[in-house]
Amino acid sequence: MKLTSMRPRKIEVEPGTIMNFWAPTRIPNKNKNAVVFLHDFVGDGMITWQFQVLALLRKYAIYVPDLLFFGGSATGDSRQTVDFHAECVAKGLVALGLQRCTMVGFSYGGMVAFKLAKLRPELVESVVATCSIPALTESISKECLQRLGFPRWSELLLPNSVDGVKKLFEMKKLFSLEMKSSLLPLW
Template identity: 40%
Template sequence: MATEGAVTVDGSRIHYRAAGDGTPVVLLHGGIIDAARVSWPPVIERLAPDYRVVAPDLLGYGESDLPPGPYSIPRHAAVVAGVLDALELGPVTLVGLSVGGGVAMQVALDRPDLVECLVPIDPFGLGRDLPNGRLSYALARVQVCNKLAVAAFRRSRRLTRASLGGIVHDLDSLPAAAVDAVYREVQRPTAGAAFRRFRDSEVTRGGYRTTFTDRFGEFSMPTQFLHGAHDELFPVAWAQRAADAIPDAGLTVLADCAHWAPREDPDSVADHLRSAIPDE
């Protein structure tokens, strides 16, 4: 069973879930409406018998504080590094999903002493192009659209479920528990706020602000990408390009997944992590 805890980093309380003992594995969730208890429970359950698994809520998400200021990838990475320092966890296998994948990659560059192995899952940061071009930029600037969507999801589990069709390959096969987790999370009064601030920081007229495409050669640790074949947010070709350019890197593509592999296929995600985690 996962336990709950919190540490203070730069004046903000950062909540985390933890389970198991042994080699440390840290799981970073994605953006929009996400948190440790949304994306990671089935993976934690599968890994906890053999590893110490820690899944923090990123700054502004879940039960972590929502302080003012920009919510850029570098800021999130600094907070995650602070969590690892506070918990005396490094070096760890650092896993990140979507936005969390970009955060994990930034941590690996900024604090390589904390990262023994890097596992980005459908990560942000592998390209600059926005998925819907100028429309994505416009939506990032007109934040009321996101606020209205969150308000609608709060009133309807059916709408919440339908919205997940954009990040999963087969909505009909998505477990009810995954929908329930998102529906519970969207009830938080601050749901969506951190993501809106992230878009303010990271979405520009010219594309995503943070990209690692010119820094692939700087990653010094083994890196194992995992990517859904049907991901429409970040193309699998981006992950292939990164895996080809980063020293000691590889890529596994999940044929039946889109952007939310930890909930679409937790068995394959756990198996991938087990193969990536260095032996003690």
């Protein structure tokens, strides 16, 4: 990615909270629309979005944040909510000089994109989301966990057995294939 005129930038969005953003190395042409890609829970930004970034880099100003606890982004803050992630992403994008953008989110990244659009409508022009919902309610959460065969999200997202890791990566592979085949034709 460094060869594509993007580089990682660590931004302290608030005391004790650092986010890594892949961003253009120079200020983008004002005629280029900005696109922000938000990843899911299984990979970091560039692992999830590298093919889309490469395909769209010439036409758009691309930004790829690593959500907290991925790709060098971390916090000591106890707020682990979609609202907190959305605010951190917004603060980082503003620090990078972004004024308006299209958010593209996959799975959890889609939820963050929807929340960010609600919290900061002056920043978010539009949202494109795949494999996502606007908000995770308790009933949706329970139904999803039942279908996946897990009693709690922590057992799915932080497996403590080899079988759990295998199942997590099988789901990641299925979601990634679905995302790549459904999103690229839109551009």
